[in-house]
Amino acid sequence: MNFFYTLNAKKLKQLSLILIISFFTAVFLYSGSLSILPVFSTEDGPKAIYKGEKGIALTFNVGWGDEKAEPILEELEKQDVDSATFFLSGAWAERHPELVEKIVKKGYEIGSLGYAYSDYSEMEEKEIRKDILKAQDVFQKLNIKDIKLLRVPTGHFDKKTLAVADKIGLTVVHWSVNSQDWRNPGVDEIIKNTSSSKKGDIILLHASDSAKQTKEALPSIIKELKGKGEFVTVSELIANGDTKTTLIP
Incomplete structure (x- = not known):
């Protein structure tokens, strides 16, 4: 027993x-x-948006270069895409006022990519603030007065970046789908990277000269996504429903 x-x-x-x-x-x-999870917020403080509720937001970062932005604008027009958001660095906008004007005339939204395309996660708060405000001054001089969105250069940010942007009155926008187009992995791979997109997604693309294959990938990307939802700007996506964030560790 x-x-x-x-x-x-x-x-x-x-x-x-x-x-x-x-x-x-x-x-x-x-x-x-x-x-x-691909975006951050403080527990009780400012947040970064990476996903919405309705619509699909095509977003293009433009940090440098003279050749790729205009052909991408032409391709969007050819594909009857009326809504997209372009995040421009102040330094690029300063050198290309005619292209900035063309983006505005086509009805696309403009957000800030800061001025000098620096890594904010390696900068002090005062340096981050200076870079953002320098870009804002450029946009003011180009008669763009309603910029409310900031995409952090390099995509790296932390609590201090969110706090600075919030004090300036900007909403930080990340992404939920990364095309990886800046790596130039091949047109088919860029298309594949965006093929899982659905309603509410914010898609990261580039119109800088380093992204050599984006224009060629756009027709197939657009054709695929048109069947999944309406193209909207980031501001429209934010306004249309709930947005999603997660906590900074």
Whole structure:
């Protein structure tokens, strides 16, 4: 009889150990899945938007170059895309006022990419503020007075960046779908990278000269996505429904 109780106790301890290990493994995996979400916010403070509710937002970063932006504008017009958001660096806009004017005339939205395309995560708050405000001055001089959106250069940011942008009155916009077009992986790969997009997604594309294959990929991207939802600007996407964020670790 004692042997029976000893055996049962041993099995019970083993079962308890297995349950404890399983619990902590589940917690670890869940926590890990949270840590890879693609945007950040402070718990009670300013937030960065990476996804909306209705519509699909095509967004184009333009940081430098003289050749790729205009052909992409022409391709969007050819494909009857009336809504898109262009995040422009102040330095690029300063050198290309005629293209900035063309973006505005075509009815596309303009957001800020800062001025000098610097990594904000490696800068002090006062430096971040100076770079953002320098870009805002450029846009003011180009008669663009209603910029409310900021995409952080390089995509790297933290709590201090969110705080600075919030004080200036800007909403930080990240993305939920990354085309990886700046890597020039091939037209088919860029199309594949955006093919899973759906309503509410903010898609990252580029119109800088480093992105050499974006224009060629656009017709197929647009054809694929037109069947999934209406193209909207980021501001329209934000206004149309709930937006999604997650916490900075």
